[in-house]
Amino acid sequence: MYVELCSASVSGIEGRIIRIEVDVSEGFPRFDLVGLPDSSVRESVERVRTALRNGGYGFPYKRITVNLSPADLRKVGPVYDLPIALGILACMGRIPLDRLQEGVFLGELSLSGEVRAMHGVLPMAMEAQRSGFKACYVPLENAGEGMVLQGVRMVGVRNLGEAVDLLTGGKPPRIRNGKGKPKDPGHFPDMGEVRGQPVVKRALEIAAAGGHNLLLVGPPGSGKSMLAERMGTILPVPSLEERMELTRIYSVAGKLEEAGVLVSRRPFRAPHQNISAAALLGGGRGAKLGEITLAHQGVLFLDELPEFRRDVLESLRQPMEKGAVTISRVGAVHSYPSRFLLVAAMNPCACGYYPDLKKCGCSLGEVERYQKRISGPFLDRIDMVVEVRPLTFEELARGNGGETSAQVRERVVQARHRQQVRNGVGQERTNGALEAEQVQKHCLLEAAAGRLLEKAFAMHGMSARAYHKVLKVARTIADLDGADAIGERHVAEAVQYRSLDRNCWAKGHVDMEER
Incomplete structure (x- = not known):
């Protein structure tokens, strides 16, 4: 089965949409990741495999191929863990395909399935807004960065299970508005x-x-x-x-x-x-x-x-x-x-x-x-x-x-x-x-x-x-x-x-x- 969903990366200080293609088919069990990934992206194979197992979803013993497009752009960082895991679950029939098309998915997975905070969320959310996406699924700690953006809904998730629940009809957690006041810095020079x-x-x-x-x-x-x-x-x-x-x-x-x-x-x-x-x-x-x-x-x-x-x-x-x-x-x-x-x-x-x-x-x-x-x-x-x-x-x-x-x-x-x-x-x-x-x-x-x-x-x-x-x-x-x-x-x-x-x-x- 073939599934396509979107993530994003940062080039300089600008965001860029990355299309993730996941194919799960019969054949000798293996997990191939292509599309010019660096070492941190290639390591996502083991993070995703372990997070799916520890989350109780299991892992398909089939031939899995993941392509990160465009293939001529170097992919850096663990930002693609969450969308790869969701793509595999969609191929397993655990997530409706139409829900994956409305948003951009960003996040690093821990071995237990937690979605960890990351750098560069705001420029990626801004690019999602410019590209016409309706939602941006990010780590809960980073969700407030994009709350001031108009036209794109910031959805913060704590772990892989919460992301799956949201895509199958659950309610997202409350996110603090990014316009809020920062913590008191104490005495400031005058x-x-x-x-x-x-x-x-x-x-x-x-x-x-x-x-x-x-x-x-x-x-x-x-x-x-x-x-x-x-x-x-x-x-x-x-x-x-x-x-x-x-x-x-x-x-x-x-x-x-x-x-x-x-x-x-x-x-x-x-x-x-x-x-x-x-x-x-x-x-x-x-x-x-x-x-x-x-x-x-x-x-x-x-x-x-x-x-x-x-x-x-x-x-x-x-x-x-x-x-x-x-x-x-x-x-x-x-x-x-x-x-x-x-x-x-x-x-x-x-x-x-x-x-x-x-x-x-x-x-x-x-x-x-x-x-x-x-x-x-x-x-x-x-x-x-x-x-x-x-x-x-x-x-x-x-x-x-x-x-x-x-x-x-x-x-x-x-x-x-x-x-x-x-x-x-x-x-x-x-x-x-x-x-x-x-x-x-x-x-x-x-x-x-x-x-x-x-x-x-x-x-x-x-x-x-x-x-x-x-x-x-x-x-x-x-x-x-x-x-x-x-x-x-x-x-x-x-x-x-x-x-x-x-x-x-x-x-x-x-x-x-x-x-």
């Missing part, structure tokens, strides 16, 4: 806890409003990491579409904090300095997601920037510009989203105190060698560079830390709304992501602002990329002020953030030589 540093706070607000990459330079203990950790708290709350996209990414990566609940906060990723390029960008076996994709729609924080390997930092240049990373493998090419806000922090020298001549023990050559670990092309992709100065005793002793994250976020949301209305390309298209043609169209300068930018261009020897970045930052500052055109003071502030990288890399050379 900008109001940061004492002093008004210039840096202003830079963080501009970076959040326009999606601009930011580099913090300062001595140890000045608060660079503390400030960076609060960047995510002043970003706009993610929309439902963004939450769906984030949940899809974290579902594939197997990093959902709570099954069945959509990701509600923008991610904050802070990889260690010894991270490899494959771990940062993505790759390795199965083209796994990298840190830049896990930071999509959120913040990627690189602390102690010069301590990262040079090749790792250089590999970020293309994703920082394009907002996506492409991973090429022999069998497939995957494109992962990576539109993150980069916040980096570094000391000005190896000891950390340059140009404070009382504390810094580095020679001029040592300072230059340390700072040259950051290449010019990489630095050119940083929109803003801000110096973080040590706090005075009065600033530390002051009780009030200033505005809260909610107050700053309100201005950021208003600025982003102006960008959305003006750019007309969606809320995710911030000023920092504008293309050259859009910069020319939307970044209109007043006469005095144009003259000031011309002088700054010649004085600082800006590249074409740096020129456009100054315009984008100035556009964001004007948006925060509610101005339609970019004025002279907007350009002056933007140039200050852009010129600090030149000053910081050369600042104090005369003093050091005199020393």
Whole structure:
């Protein structure tokens, strides 16, 4: 007897429908699994055989052939256990054939027949929705991920027996809606806890409003990491579409904090300095997601920037510009989203105190060698560079830390709304992501602002990329002020953030030589 039913797989972060053909016929007893399966899929033969026996259904001593289509796509993972078992039971006459045609079946079986939780359910459920299926049978722990989808019914099952009962007329268990609130994360950082540093706070607000990459330079203990950790708290709350996209990414990566609940906060990723390029960008076996994709729609924080390997930092240049990373493998090419806000922090020298001549023990050559670990092309992709100065005793002793994250976020949301209305390309298209043609169209300068930018261009020897970045930052500052055109003071502030990288890399050379 021949039965056909559907399952799904994940290619990159996209779902793909897999057709499973099961044939049980007379002949020498054997179980053949074809369709380019990997070792974990081939092992499903024994899992399915044992789960059927332990579930009390028995196992047919006949010739069983299972084909996974399309045959040119590599099948990975134990997701096909449940549909293969159901297909065999249908061939045995235990399940009505018409019930198998209405849904997509996903799940790993234990030897006792339990259906275990798995990764990547949401993108597979989304593909089932697009393909017109009415139901998606998944492990009960994963069912909440797809509850926000319209047009497809998420059916959670605990074990093989429960799946059979549902297909023969039983009632499904109650599933918690994926829109529900996640568990309380406890204390969350707030900008109001940061004492002093008004210039840096202003830079963080501009970076959040326009999606601009930011580099913090300062001595140890000045608060660079503390400030960076609060960047995510002043970003706009993610929309439902963004939450769906984030949940899809974290579902594939197997990093959902709570099954069945959509990701509600923008991610904050802070990889260690010894991270490899494959771990940062993505790759390795199965083209796994990298840190830049896990930071999509959120913040990627690189602390102690010069301590990262040079090749790792250089590999970020293309994703920082394009907002996506492409991973090429022999069998497939995957494109992962990576539109993150980069916040980096570094000391000005190896000891950390340059140009404070009382504390810094580095020679001029040592300072230059340390700072040259950051290449010019990489630095050119940083929109803003801000110096973080040590706090005075009065600033530390002051009780009030200033505005809260909610107050700053309100201005950021208003600025982003102006960008959305003006750019007309969606809320995710911030000023920092504008293309050259859009910069020319939307970044209109007043006469005095144009003259000031011309002088700054010649004085600082800006590249074409740096020129456009100054315009984008100035556009964001004007948006925060509610101005339609970019004025002279907007350009002056933007140039200050852009010129600090030149000053910081050369600042104090005369003093050091005199020393």
